[in-house]
Amino acid sequence: xxxxxxxxxxxxxxxxxxxxxxxxxxxxxxxxxxxxxxxxxxxxxxxxxxxxxxxxxxxxxxxxxxxxxxxxxxxxxxxxxxxxxxxxxxxxxxxxxxxxxxxxxxxxxxxxxxxxxx
Amino acid sequence: xxxxxxxxxxxxxxxxxxxxxxxxxxxxxxxxxxxxxxxxxxxxxxxxxxxxxxxxxxxxxxxxxxxxxxxxxxxxxxxxxxxxxxxxxxxxxxxxxxxxxxxxxxxxxxxxxxxxxxxxxxxxxxxxxxxxxxxxxxxxxxxxxxxxxxxxxxxxxxxxxxxxxxxxxxxxxxxxxxxxxxxxxxxxxxxxxxxxxxxxxxxxxxxxxxxxxxxxxxxxxxxxxxxxxxxxxxxxxxxxxxxxxxxxxxxxxxxxxxxxxxxxxxxxxxxxxxxxxxxxxxxxxxxxxxxxxxxxxxxxxxxxxxxxxxxxxxxxxxxxxxxxxxxxxxxxxxxxxxxxxxxxxxxxxxxxxxxxxxxxxxxxxxxxxxxxxxxxxxxxxxxxxxxxxxxxxxxxxxxxxxxxxxxxxxxxxx
Numbered sequence: 001x002x003x004x005x006x007x008x009x010x011x012x013x014x015x016x017x018x019x020x021x022x023x024x025x026x027x028x029x030x031x032x033x034x035x036x037x038x039x040x041x042x043x044x045x046x047x048x049x050x051x052x053x054x055x056x057x058x059x060x061x062x063x064x065x066x067x068x069x070x071x072x073x074x075x076x077x078x079x080x081x082x083x084x085x086x087x088x089x090x091x092x093x094x095x096x097x098x099x100x101x102x103x104x105x106x107x108x109x110x111x112x113x114x115x116x117x118x
Numbered sequence: 119x120x121x122x123x124x125x126x127x128x129x130x131x132x133x134x135x136x137x138x139x140x141x142x143x144x145x146x147x148x149x150x151x152x153x154x155x156x157x158x159x160x161x162x163x164x165x166x167x168x169x170x171x172x173x174x175x176x177x178x179x180x181x182x183x184x185x186x187x188x189x190x191x192x193x194x195x196x197x198x199x200x201x202x203x204x205x206x207x208x209x210x211x212x213x214x215x216x217x218x219x220x221x222x223x224x225x226x227x228x229x230x231x232x233x234x235x236x237x238x239x240x241x242x243x244x245x246x247x248x249x250x251x252x253x254x255x256x257x258x259x260x261x262x263x264x265x266x267x268x269x270x271x272x273x274x275x276x277x278x279x280x281x282x283x284x285x286x287x288x289x290x291x292x293x294x295x296x297x298x299x300x301x302x303x304x305x306x307x308x309x310x311x312x313x314x315x316x317x318x319x320x321x322x323x324x325x326x327x328x329x330x331x332x333x334x335x336x337x338x339x340x341x342x343x344x345x346x347x348x349x350x351x352x353x354x355x356x357x358x359x360x361x362x363x364x365x366x367x368x369x370x371x372x373x374x375x376x377x378x379x380x381x382x383x384x385x386x387x388x389x390x391x392x393x394x395x396x397x398x399x400x401x402x403x404x405x406x407x408x409x410x411x412x413x414x415x416x417x418x419x420x421x422x423x424x425x426x427x428x429x430x431x432x433x434x435x436x437x438x439x440x441x442x443x444x445x446x447x448x449x450x451x452x453x454x455x456x457x458x459x460x461x462x463x464x465x466x467x468x469x470x471x472x473x474x475x476x477x478x479x480x481x482x483x484x485x486x487x488x489x490x491x492x493x494x495x496x497x498x499x500x501x502x503x504x505x506x507x508x509x510x511x512x513x514x515x516x517x518x519x520x521x522x523x524x525x526x527x528x529x530x531x532x
Contacts, residue, residue: 004247007129008214011246014133015210018141019203019373022183026369030187039191041276042364048192052280060288063457067291070465074298077472078254081306085479092480099473106465115461117454 062114073102132246140213144379145175151442158446185368190275193365197273202366202373205266209380211259215252215313216387218430219244219397221423225415227406230422234315244397244427245314252313253305256388257298260343263381264290267345267352270374271362282361285453286345286352292460293342293349299468300335303475304392317396324395328489331471331496333393337440339464340385342456344378347445351453386437387430394433397426467503474499
């Protein structure tokens with residue numbers, strides 16, 4: 001119902017303000033006595049060596065790409081899920097073709113080894 | 119004109135009360151978890167501050183306020199300071215569409231139990247906003263929760279935090295697929311995306327019966343989505359020294375903690391709404407008619423409102439108990455196994471659940487018959503999945519560090 005969207009807008013503003021209250025209060029009351037040791041990056045007591053922006057595993061990217069594909073497809077399924085009861089068998093057949101493509105791409109990913117964690 | 123002012127006032131009061139209630143709920147959830155975990159580990163848990171440890175959350179909050187606020191030199195300052203807030207905001211926003219009771223301020227308790235299609239203007243003050251795309255909103259907001267954690271890991275400029283952040287993003291997106299596919303099947307049963315109407319559709323039967331498989335999938339992927347034990351690889355203490363929040367202290371750390379626990383209550387509330395009938399319980403309507411007969415419509419409506427809120431609370435606490443129980447019972451899983459489980463078990467099972475639901479609902483139009491059929495099919499699928507998964511050889515660790523089996527010295531024969 002459209003009348004309800006202002007509630008979400010007000011709630012959004014409230015929840016954006018909310019986390020900053022403790023942050024600012026904490027900033028005001030907390031003691032500040034920084035030293036070099038405290039401000040250094042934590043690495044189990046050793047001197048931090050090297051940068052963190054390094055190469056990391058390609059699997060993370062592969063999962064992310066697969067996620068984008070599947071997530072979009074799942075979102076496409078939602079309008080169908082709301083109305084398939086009224087449309088009946090035609091919607092069932094149309095969606096089963098779509099689901100088969102989804103499953104085929106999952107199997108393709110699987111066989112190609114994109115889901116392996118090496 | 120006055121009418122609008124009253125409306126706006128009610129709206130503001132609702133928003134403020136909701137935010138305060140959520141933060142109180144968070145505070146007492148931490149106590150609940152610590153006490154319960156302690157009992158499960160044969161300890162006592164925090165019981166000194168106030169009767170039964172009742173004031174422990176307040177003591178914790180005071181302590182965290184007065185902790186020194188250290189900002190490491192190497193961090194990306196802006197993002198580093200913003201990340202805790204970015205984690206809390208979506209966790210709070212989830213609550214906008216969750217109905218945690220049904221109190222009709224017009225004094226008509228029957229409106230709560232009436233068909234929403236013929237009765238569109240339900241003034242339920244126990245639900246902030248009943249929008250038509252409520253379930254979609256829930257999924258959208260839960261999925262932007264990943265930004266806070268990822269940005270915190272990235273901005274900290276620490277290797278542990280970075281690893282935690284990357285792990286978190288990969289884990290959250292993987293399990294989000296299983297989560298949204300599991301919810302999809304529940305939406306198919308309800309035929310609506312409005313959260314209030316989902317509850318109305320469960321008046322005759324809770325969706326946990328036809329969607330048993332979906333409920334189990336939802337709980338597993340929900341736990342992973344919350345990065346809680348046994349899926350808490352993001353903050354694995356032994357290897358990552360608490361992961362993405364390693365560089366955070368004082369109130370900034372408290373906000374991460376808060377977002378995690380608020381999300382935990384929210385996921386439980388979503389599970390209750392989608393699968394366990396929401397605020398409704400048998401006998402609630404009878405209570406309404408009894409109280410209306412005894413003391414008038416307004417009292418009847420308020421009685422139904424409070425009772426439904428209580429019912430909702432009991433159900434949520436039961437699911438929270440389950441989360442704590444899981445944490446106490448299971449060790450952490452290995453990261454590659456976590457990914458395999460999400461992609462190779464939960465996602466195919468969720469898709470199978472969707473297909474199963476679609477076929478049964480279309481082929482067997484009677485609600486009772488297809489519910490029972492789906493219940494049986496869910497049990498069969500889970501049994502088959504259990505048998506197959508226990509037969510499959512566990513994936514070998516592909517770590518380049520070889521595990522050396524120590525030779526067991528033979529016991530000298532006497």
